[in-house]
Amino acid sequence: MKLSDVQKRLQAPFPAHLVSWRAGAFAQGHQRALLLAYIDARAVQDRLDAICPDAWSFEMEIIAGASRPTVKGRLTVLGVVREDIGEAGEGDLGTLKAAASDAIKRCAVQFGIGRYLYDLPKLWADWDNDKRAPVQTPELPQWARPDHERSPGGAHLISAIEQLKYELPDDLDLQREVYKHLKAALGSLQPASANAGRAA
Incomplete structure (x- = not known):
């Protein structure tokens, strides 16, 4: 099996319940937020396990001297290697685990996993600052859903x-x-x- 044989399956949209939303910017005193869609590291791992369970690996090394926990990730899928940097976000309590999760997601995007989420239109929505989540979960457009979740046509x-x-x-x-x-x-x-x- 080669990477080109499984590229479409790697790039396929995730079920809507696996897509989460975070705030990229705020307005009106944190009552409105620019929403950014993302998947977590576990969804990436599950996708790789489903498609090439014995033919992928992830390694990381800690980058010393960074202002927050930072790692260099190296994802290998069917012999092809992609590398990227992962950082712990401000709300992640500054852990290496958060940096590692960020790194594997960034590496996975280079294989097309979850890359379609970057193509979603900009969306401002009401924001619940206590829950750190949108008041109402946005609905993904048809093209950003797996086949079984799309409407007729x-x-x-x-x-x-x-x-x-x-x-x-x-x-x-x-x-x-x-x-x-x-x-x-x-x-x-x-x-x-x-x-x-x-x-x-």
């Missing part, structure tokens, strides 16, 4: 968006393919009205 929309990501294809057959997916997606979103139109 979601898979068709994803296929069309993938083909249109760069430009409308010149090839007429590919254009027809995009049209077919969009038509199927729209039909599945309002099947009752579509059937009524046919009956009329």
Whole structure:
């Protein structure tokens, strides 16, 4: 097995319940926050265990002299190595464990794991400062959900968006393919009205 064989599975969206939210910035006296989505280190490890359980490893070394606990992480997946730095956040009580978790997540992003979360649109929401969480958990867009969590037609929309990501294809057959997916997606979103139109 090679990394290219499992790339799509590594990059697949996580179930919504595994995605957490933290504040990236505040407004209105900590009553509103710019929300940033993230997954925890355990979700990364579970993803790697599910796809290549015997072919990944993580090592780290402590970086001395940093203002907060900092480590250099080294994640190896199917013989391919990615490295990145992890830091303990201010709310993490400054532990090496928090720095290690940050490092494995940063390394994993270089393999595409959870990278799609960086593409989410900016979102300001009401913030509960006592719970350090949004008042209401945001809903992820369809494209940021696994197949089984998407609404009817979601898979068709994803296929069309993938083909249109760069430009409308010149090839007429590919254009027809995009049209077919969009038509199927729209039909599945309002099947009752579509059937009524046919009956009329």
